[in-house]
Amino acid sequence: MHSHENTIRLMPDVATQAQPHLRGALDWVGMDGIEVPVRFDAGDGEVQRASAQLGAFVNLVQPDKRGIHMSRLYLLVDHHLGTQPLSAAMLESLLHAFLESHGGLSDHARLSIRFDALVRRNALRSAHSGWRSYPVSVEASLGPEGFRLELGTEVVYSSTCPASAALSRQLIQEQFARDFDAATPVDHAAVLAWLGSERGIVATPHAQRSVARLLVRLKEGVPFDLLATLDRVEQALGTPVQTAVKREDEQAFALANGGNLMFCEDAARRIQQALDADARLADFHVRVEHQESLHPHDAVAYASKGVEGGFGSP
Structure with missing residues (x-):
């Protein structure tokens, strides 16, 4: 008589059972919201560990097969992300493993990963610095057409309205005309004192927190470099939000806003x-959102690289 420990139990697998009345190929089947740790180098050589949400999917091309092997996807994700930092090569290898584990069932695989990356940012003038958290999304897919990788993030910045600035300047001019008689010689000290008073700034242009949401498609063989993209965009805008701020930093930020008047366009x-x-970059898509302080609605603009068949194509 065999002991309980030596008894082999055959467990049922109903996923292999065909459902003749429910035949059909499926675009994607898998899991979303998988909780995993990721290791990510934002581009400064320092590998950070972050908590991520991951989606893992394959298609189901066999119409008579009831389901896929989700546990295989999960274990492959756990193995690859547990042993290697995020990279294009690692993600492509993981997607190949997805398809190999579903031979005859699937010919397309994809991954989506979402997490936050912390980046140390210096103050504008003082010697201080602080942390900025940037959301990161990674979309990777593999099929007969090849491997594709996209990286998403966003930049938060301040935008001062050019029209509001012009209208404010007009009001300041009118106040100056009321306070200083055109027929009387202007006293330098009096004007200097006036400019430093509240009467010298009777109107201020409206500014608002704004967000640029970016989606970039990397060329084949290009490594992740989140910092390079962030730096390029923040320098182009001129007024990214700050972390540690002393008075000299706030004054520098006010100066930057005055020199970077911009509509969402x-x-x-x-x-x-x-x-x-x-x-x-092979392609990119940008959504700019100015969260208006004048209106209850947002001003929005979109832009893309203009690649045929790319993000901006109709």
Whole structure:
């Protein structure tokens, strides 16, 4: 008589059972919201560990097969992300493993990964610095047409309205005309004192927190470099939000806002030109959102690289 420990139990697998009345190929089957740790180098050589949400999918091309092997996808994800930092080569290898584990069932695989990357940012003038959290999304797919990799993030910045600035300047001019008689010689000290008073700034242009959401498609063989993209876009805008701020930093930020007046269209074109000059990118899509302080609605503009069949194609 065999002991309980030596008894082999055959467990049923109903996923292999055909459902003749429910035949049909499926575009994607898998899991979303998988909780995993990821290791990611934002581009400064320092590998950070972050908590991520991951989606893993394959298609189901056999109409008479009831389902896929989701546990195989999960274990492959756990193995690859547990042993290697995120990279294009690792993700392509993982997607190949997805398809190999579903031979005869699938010919397309894809992954989506979402997490936050912390980046240390210096203050504008003082010697201080602080952390900025940038959301990161990674979309990778593999099929007969090849491997494709896209990286998404966003930049938060301040935008001062050019029209509001012009209207404010007009009001300041009118106040100056009321306070200083055109027939009387202007006293330098009096004007200097007036400019430093509240009467010298009777109107201020409206500014608002704004967001540029970026999606870039990397050329084949190009490594991740989130910092390079962030730096390029933030420098083009001129007014990214700050971390540690002393008075000299706040004054420098006010000066930057005054020198970077922009509508949402201006911001979208600045980013478009900056990313168009980036040789690492095969394509990109930008959504600029100015969260208006004048209106209850947002001002929005879109831009893309203009690649045929790319993000901006109808």
